[in-house]
Amino acid sequence: MSTKQTEQGxxxxxxxxxxYRGETDFQFVKHRKKFxxxxxxxxxxxxxxxxxxxxxxxxxxxxxxxxxxxxxxxTATLEDVEGAAAGAGADVASGQVIGSGExxxxxxxxxxxDTDEAAEIxxxxxxxxxxxxxxISVSEVxxxxxxxxxxxxxxxxxxxxxxxxxxIWVRFERRMALAAIAALIHDLVxxxxxxxxxxxxxxxxxxxxxxxILGYSLYDTVVVFDKVQENTAQxxxxxxxxxxxxxxxxxxxxxxxxxxxxLIGVLPVAALLFVGVGLLGVGTLKDLALVLFVGMIVGAYxxxxxxxxxxxxxxxxxxxxxxxxxxxxxxxxxxxxxxxARKTAKAAAGEGTDEDDDRLVLAKSEDxxxxxxxxxxxAASGSGGPNRSTGGGKKRKRR
Numbered sequence: 098m099s100t101k102q103t104e105q106g107x108x109x110x111x112x113x114x115x116x117y118r119g120e121t122d123f124q125f126v127k128h129r130k131k132f133x134x135x136x137x138x139x140x141x142x143x144x145x146x147x148x149x150x151x152x153x154x155x156x157x158x159x160x161x162x163x164x165x166x167x168x169x170x171x172t173a174t175l176e177d178v179e180g181a182a183a184g185a186g187a188d189v190a191s192g193q194v195i196g197s198g199e200x201x202x203x204x205x206x207x208x209x210x211d212t213d214e215a216a217e218i219x220x221x222x223x224x225x226x227x228x229x230x231x232x233i234s235v236s237e238v239x240x241x242x243x244x245x246x247x248x249x250x251x252x253x254x255x256x257x258x259x260x261x262x263x264x265i266w267v268r269f270e271r272r273m274a275l276a277a278i279a280a281l282i283h284d285l286v287x288x289x290x291x292x293x294x295x296x297x298x299x300x301x302x303x304x305x306x307x308x309x310i311l312g313y314s315l316y317d318t319v320v321v322f323d324k325v326q327e328n329t330a331q332x333x334x335x336x337x338x339x340x341x342x343x344x345x346x347x348x349x350x351x352x353x354x355x356x357x358x359x360l361i362g363v364l365p366v367a368a369l370l371f372v373g374v375g376l377l378g379v380g381t382l383k384d385l386a387l388v389l390f391v392g393m394i395v396g397a398y399x400x401x402x403x404x405x406x407x408x409x410x411x412x413x414x415x416x417x418x419x420x421x422x423x424x425x426x427x428x429x430x431x432x433x434x435x436x437x438a439r440k441t442a443k444a445a446a447g448e449g450t451d452e453d454d455d456r457l458v459l460a461k462s463e464d465x466x467x468x469x470x471x472x473x474x475x476a477a478s479g480s481g482g483p484n485r486s487t488g489g490g491k492k493r494k495r496r
Contacts, residue, residue, distance in 0.1 A: 121352060126345040129406035136283065136403065143290025152293050153191055155300035155384075156238050158247050161190060161208045162215055165234040166226050169199035173226045178203050181225030185218045191298055209239070250304045254285075257308060261315055265322070273322045276407040277315065280399040284314050287395045288388060295387070302385040310392025313362065317355055317400040324351050325405060332421070339422045341409045348405050359397040366390045 125132075156163045166178055179192045182205055190206045203226070207218065215235065223230040258278060266274040288310065292299060324347035332343050370386035412418045 121349045122345075123349055123352070124345065125348045125402060126341045126406050126409050129402070129409070132402040132406070140283070140286055140290070143287060143294065147290055147293045150293050150296075152289075153296055153298045155298040155303075156190075156206050156236070157301050158299060159190065159208075160238050160244075161206055162210050162218075163236040163238075164203075164205045164207070164219065164222055165236070166203040166205065166222055167228055167232050168194075168201045168203050168226060171227045175203050175205075177225050178205055178222055181221045182207060182218050185221035186214065187218045193298075246301065250301075253304070253308065257311060261311075265319070268319075269322050269326055272408050272411040273325075275411065276404045277318050277322070279407060280318055280396075280404040281311050281314060283399050283403060284311065284392060284395045288392045291391050292387070297387055298384060300384045303388050306385045306388030306392065310389060310396055313393055314396025314399060317358060317397055318404045320354060321348060321351050321400055321405050322408075324348075325408065333417070336421075336425050336428045339425050340412050340418045341422075344405050344409050348401055352401065355397055355401055359393060362393045363390065366393065 164182070168175075168178075175192050175194055179189050182189050187207045187210070190208060192203060192205045195202055195204060205222065210218065215237070219230055219233055219235060223233055226233075258281065261281065262274045262278050265277050285307065288307065292303070297303075325344050328343040328347045328350075329340060332338065332340060338346075366386060366389045370383065370390050413422070
């Protein structure tokens with residue numbers, strides 16, 4: 098193995114080691130406007146899809162008649178069955194294949210029909226599939242029932258949002274509650290837009306999945322916010338970091354947990370979606386699997402790239418945080434201006450080294466006792482060169 102390859106391997110190992118320990122320094126907050134722009138572009142594109150293409154609502158929401166056609170021993174395709182229903186005068190809303198092999202069946206959903214029309218379409222489907230009419234099960238749902246289900250689903254989402262906002266407001270603060278709600282709305286819009294894009298039906302399973310992924314996203318957001326609160330609790334009493342830097346540190350420190358949680362959740366759902374639905378043809382699972390798969394990924398993204406940076410944006414509008422950030426900037430500017438002048442003066446006087454001067458500046462700016470900054474081996478042995486003055490009247494050992 099070449100030296101270059103070895104160095105690259107060590108570099109990758111170091112990155113993963115830092116990630117595992119929460120010691121990475123990815124600038125999520127600094128580049129937050131790029132993430133805002135990317136999310137805005139995706140949301141705009143999906144909004145256009147939702148307005149132009151619309152959603153495919155299942156029978157539980159739209160109402161109508163559903164035919165379950167056993168197709169394990171027939172050579173007719175789903176298109177043949179749908180064509181027979183349309184030829185009998187039915188307005189076919191959707192069709193899907195569920196199961197595989199001898200357990201395979203076709204699900205055909207049609208708008209509301211009267212009794213005679215439903216019987217006629219049932220006979221046409223039976224002829225096309227080559228099965229008896231009695232073997233085709235029929236389910237009817239009125240439009241009134243569909244509207245009732247839709248209303249209850251919206252009420253459930255609204256109650257969930259209110260409870261989430263109240264909890265985070267009490268547990269953390271108003272800014273974090275607003276950011277969390279905005280992140281949840283972002284997750285809902287992206288997931289719904291993806292549903293419209295692929296044309297999957299929206300069923301009660303979809304709504305259950307929506308509530309599940311919102312809870313998942315909320316969990317990830319609360320974990321980040323808890324670390325943000327810990328990092329910024331005493332921030333105003335120091336001048337070491339700005340508010341944005343404290344939040345960015347919190348994101349990096351919880352990044353590994355977010356990645357682990359996302360992988361643990363997404364991998365089995367991906368198996369359910371791509372293997373169970375794609376390969377085995379278990380169509381009844383795809384509504385739940387898709388919303389979970391998309392929602393978990395989007396939820397993890399919004400917690401890291403959107404929710405915490407939104408807190409920074411709201412906080413920096415306040416006078417207190419702005420003054421704190423100005424003090425941090427002024428302190429850093431003063432330290433950098435003082436450092437070259439001190440080093441020049443000491444060099445002209447023949448005193449000390451660059452390393453000594455660095456420790457002096459750090460001790461002064463951070464109020465750290467100078468002896469704590471001495472080299473470990475020197476502090477342990479107590480040995481060193483002759484004493485000299487540091488310009489501040491203190492005696493210290495010279496290397």
